[in-house]
Amino acid sequence: MATAGHAIRGSRVGAGPLGETERGEAAPRVRVSYWCANGHETTPSFSASEDVSPPEVWDCPSCGFPAGLDAANPPEPLRNEPYKTxxxxxxxxxxxxxxxxxxxxxxxxxxxxxxxxxxxx
The missing domain is CATH 1.20.5 (Single alpha-helices involved in coiled-coils or other helix-helix interfaces)
Incomplete structure (x- = not known):
């Protein structure tokens, strides 16, 4: 079976020929480490802008507990109240x-x- 001469191979929709330069420069980012009570570390990235500061608490993607900036004193897990009828x-x-x-x-x-x-x- 012959393919049409206009078929695009090895590319996906939205992929441009020039890549990063076509989209512009990436904004400067800073990675911040958070630790939860289970000892998991997560490092999301945030804008390096001076007027933006990272949050004090971040949800741990591994266990869902709150994670804080201090590895020695992570925030306590929230106590779930049982469903009340x-x-x-x-x-x-x-x-x-x-x-x-x-x-x-x-x-x-x-x-x-x-x-x-x-x-x-």
């Missing part, structure tokens, strides 16, 4: 006695509504 939040706001009173009030309202429907039919 709607019932758990309600129990924080109401005592068992208050809950029983509210339930009884709702049941009385429901019984009154049902007895009114039975008489109407």
């Amino acid at each position: 709607h019932l758990a939040y309600v129990k924080e706001r109401r005592s068992d006695d208050e809950g029983a009173a509210l339930l009884e009030e709702a049941l009385e309202t429901l019984r009154a509504r049902r007895s009114g429907l039975q008489r109407a039919s």
Whole structure:
């Protein structure tokens, strides 16, 4: 099978013939080391501009813990709170006695509504 004479081989879409000079010079960068509580080191690069400073904390790509600039004193991992159900939040706001009173009030309202429907039919 013959290929067309205009086929581009060994190249990808968007690749220019001149490479780096066509796109311009790369901005100056600085690499900063961060360490997490598990001892992982990550070194992201940031702009070397004077008006930009690297963040104090960076997420570790290996374990997800927060990583800091000081290898001897990395930040403590965040404590994850377990998922709370709607019932758990309600129990924080109401005592068992208050809950029983509210339930009884709702049941009385429901019984009154049902007895009114039975008489109407």
